[in-house]
Amino acid sequence: MIKSRISSDIVKCLDNLGLDFQKNFTVEIPNNPEHGDYSTNVALLHAKKNELKPRELAEKIANQIAKKRNYKSAEVAGPGFINFKLTNGNYHKMLQKIYKAGSRFGRSKHGKDKKVILEFISANPTGPLNVVSARAGAYGDSLARIMKKVGYDVFTEFYVNDAGNQVEILGESIDIRYRELHSKVLEEFPPEAYQGDYIKELAAQLNSIEGSKLFHYTEKDRLEKMKKFALAEIHKLQLNSLIRYNVDFDNWMSEKKLRKEGVLEEALSYLAEAGCTYEKEEAIWFNSSEHGDVKDRVLIKADGNPTYLVPDIAYHITKYNRGFDIIIDILGPDHHGHVSKLRASMNALELDENKLEVVYLQHINLLEEGEVVKMSKRAGKIVTLDDLIDEVGANVARYFFIDRKPSAHLDFDLELAKKRSNENPVYYCQYAHARIHSLSKKAKKAKIKLKKFDVKLLRKLTKDIEISLIKKMLEFPSIVIAAADNREPHRVSGYVHELSGMFHKYYAKYQIVNSAHIELSQARLYLITSVQNVIAQALDLMGIKATKKM
RNA sequence: GCGCCAAUAGCUCAGCUGGAUAGAGCAACGGAUUUCUAAUCCGUAGGUCAGGGGUUCAAGUCCCUUUUGGCGUGCCA
Numbered sequence: 001m002i003k004s005r006i007s008s009d010i011v012k013c014l015d016n017l018g019l020d021f022q023k024n025f026t027v028e029i030p031n032n033p034e035h036g037d038y039s040t041n042v043a044l045l046h047a048k049k050n051e052l053k054p055r056e057l058a059e060k061i062a063n064q065i066a067k068k069r070n071y072k073s074a075e076v077a078g079p080g081f082i083n084f085k086l087t088n089g090n091y092h093k094m095l096q097k098i099y100k101a102g103s104r105f106g107r108s109k110h111g112k113d114k115k116v117i118l119e120f121i122s123a124n125p126t127g128p129l130n131v132v133s134a135r136a137g138a139y140g141d142s143l144a145r146i147m148k149k150v151g152y153d154v155f156t157e158f159y160v161n162d163a164g165n166q167v168e169i170l171g172e173s174i175d176i177r178y179r180e181l182h183s184k185v186l187e188e189f190p191p192e193a194y195q196g197d198y199i200k201e202l203a204a205q206l207n208s209i210e211g212s213k214l215f216h217y218t219e220k221d222r223l224e225k226m227k228k229f230a231l232a233e234i235h236k237l238q239l240n241s242l243i244r245y246n247v248d249f250d251n252w253m254s255e256k257k258l259r260k261e262g263v264l265e266e267a268l269s270y271l272a273e274a275g276c277t278y279e280k281e282e283a284i285w286f287n288s289s290e291h292g293d294v295k296d297r298v299l300i301k302a303d304g305n306p307t308y309l310v311p312d313i314a315y316h317i318t319k320y321n322r323g324f325d326i327i328i329d330i331l332g333p334d335h336h337g338h339v340s341k342l343r344a345s346m347n348a349l350e351l352d353e354n355k356l357e358v359v360y361l362q363h364i365n366l367l368e369e370g371e372v373v374k375m376s377k378r379a380g381k382i383v384t385l386d387d388l389i390d391e392v393g394a395n396v397a398r399y400f401f402i403d404r405k406p407s408a409h410l411d412f413d414l415e416l417a418k419k420r421s422n423e424n425p426v427y428y429c430q431y432a433h434a435r436i437h438s439l440s441k442k443a444k445k446a447k448i449k450l451k452k453f454d455v456k457l458l459r460k461l462t463k464d465i466e467i468s469l470i471k472k473m474l475e476f477p478s479i480v481i482a483a484a485d486n487r488e489p490h491r492v493s494g495y496v497h498e499l500s501g502m503f504h505k506y507y508a509k510y511q512i513v514n515s516a517h518i519e520l521s522q523a524r525l526y527l528i529t530s531v532q533n534v535i536a537q538a539l540d541l542m543g544i545k546a547t548k549k550m
Numbered sequence: 551g552c553g554c555c556a557a558u559a560g561c562u563c564a565g566c567u568g569g570a571u572a573g574a575g576c577a578a579c580g581g582a583u584u585u586c587u588a589a590u591c592c593g594u595a596g597g598u599c600a601g602g603g604g605u606u607c608a609a610g611u612c613c614c615u616u617u618u619g620g621c622g623u624g625c626c627a
Contacts, residue, residue: 026566026568026569028566028569029566030569030570031565031569031570031571031572031573032570032571035570039569039570041568041569041608044569044607044608047607048607054607077570078569078570079569079570079607079608080607081569081570124627161627164626164627165626165627166626166627281625282625283625285625294552294553294623295623297624297625298624298625299625300625301625302625303625305625307624307625307626307627308626308627312627332621333554333555333620333621333622334621334622335622336553336554336555336621336622336623337553337554337621337622337623337624338622338627339554340553340623360554360555360621362555362556362620362621363620363621403563403564404562404563405563405564407555407556408555408556408563409555409556409619409620410562411561411562411563413562416562416576419589424589425574425575427589428575428589428590430589431587431589431590432590434587434589435586435587435590438586438587439586439587442586443586475566478566479566482566482567486567490563490564491564491566494563494564494565494574497574497575498574501574504590504591505590505591505592507586507590507591508582508588508590508591508592509591509592511585511586512586513586514586549587550587550589
């Protein structure tokens with residue numbers, strides 16, 4: 001918010017000076033604090049065009065700006081940077097704005113009028129959610145919160161593959177365990193069957209409801225019953241895990257339901273009408289290579305069944321039909337082969353390919369005592385989301401997943417996550433929040449009241465760290481916008497960690513509540529209450545609880 | 551073979567879309583506790599940003615190339 005004000009001051013200046021310019025310059029916070037509060041490269045970029053040396057141009061601009069209110073100084077440095085310092089009074093005024101904004105601070109209309117659909121997790125409904133879903137869940141849910149905060153109209157969706165081959169196998173797996181309960185054991189255990197304990201549990205559950213009744217059904221009906229039962233139960237299981245994880249979906253989109261509505265046939269006929277299909281070797285093909293894919297793909301197999309690509313095309317058509325401007329798929333890294341097909345089909349159907357955006361979350365290694373925990377779904381050896389929440393808690397898990405940029409591999413150190421100590425960055429942030437809470441309590445006890453909107457009082461805030469805290473808070477709105485637009489929630493976790501750190505330093509160095517200096521205490525309370533609020537906002541964007549007590 | 555992602559301190563990672571002397575946390579070492587909650591703070595040490603070339607006032611950041619690692623390239627989902 002402050003950078004944009006400085007930018008517009010610069011633009012006015014350039015106008016006044018009658019210079020030739022574009023608005024492509026930047027206003028940044030220099031790494032080195034000796035270079036001022038903010039700096040700009042505007043003179044470096046526009047020197048040539050105006051036939052001046054960079055430093056000469058910088059000098060002209062700096063002289064004008066320095067005269068303005070709120071600016072303490074504007075100095076030319078290095079090859080032609082202009083470094084600004086603003087007055088404390090300016091920061092005190094900004095602090096008031098932050099305080100008044102309360103929980104609205106950081107909110108903006110940046111993404112106004114843009115409808116976004118965010119699809120994530122979309123795990124198969126054949127078992128409990130695992131750690132891969134844990135990363136996707138933390139990432140997707142936080143991104144949704146962040147994009148909402150800056151004004152996007154966000155809709156979240158979990159796509160349920162409740163039709164097709166995997167579900168057949170699920171039904172058969174339950175059936176095997178069910179028959180085991182009735183001593184009807186197969187000689188051979190099929191290798192493709194799901195072997196996790198949850199299958200046994202589901203079979204037992206079904207058995208306690210139905211007993212041996214299901215043997216009176218035809219095999220087809222019995223399997224149908226098992227499938228239906230298992231799907232419903234696993235859905236409940238997944239939903240409960242996500243509730244514990246503080247992840248919420250606007251919609252669970254069922255593939256089965258889509259199929260019933262005939263969207264598959266619709267998708268196929270659209271492609272056929274567009275002249276994009278042909279028959280070869282008893283299968284129906286999509287000429288995707290003519291639409292940007294590396295080769296053609298099969299749509300209908302020789303056995304008459306559609307490949308998985310068809311429902312996926314159909315599903316994505318619904319995303320376009322529902323009027324979304326930005327369609328974000330959050331996928332694992334093993335899906336990029338898939339996306340080229342999908343893009344080709346959107347292309348063939350003349351749907352705007354640019355609306356479709358794919359985020360690949362890279363792989364996760366779970367580390368235990370420095371060793372990678374090997375996981376295998378087939379053998380039933382998986383670490384579930386529930387396990388993870390039991391072990392480290394939802395807050396810690398979410399933080400760890402969010403704190404890495406999505407494109408990077410992630411090592412999740414279980415030992416570190418379990419530590420309730422200073423090694424764990426989650427507690428560092430929560431502790432800052434809790435400390436401020438207890439300071440407020442202390443102030444109340446000492447009958448020091450928090451005064452509102454009193455500029456004179458805020459003049460007491462003169463320490464460097466106090467001004468730095470205000471500057472840091474002022475960054476928050478642009479951090480949230482950057483996190484939203486780059487689809488990078490880790491910018492928020494990094495930010496809240498830094499802000500918390502600054503507060504801890506402040507706390508260690510200065511006494512905040514002191515009955516001997518009522519006004520100073522009031523000013524400081526005003527400051528830290530704002531800090532507390534910003535920490536709470538940031539944590540909320542990550543779906544992490546801001547605790548009042550540790 | 552082709553495609554995608556990565557490579558920054560001993561370890562795990564940031565680096566604000568190209569800015570000035572590359573930053574945190576952990577681990578190591580030295581210090582602070584009759585406190586406003588020490589789950590904290592202060593200090594020391596740690597780097598050829600994988601290698602090479604290019605673009606320009608300026609490159610960890612953009613382009614090319616080599617190397618290393620992960621993944622993909624099904625009439626599986």
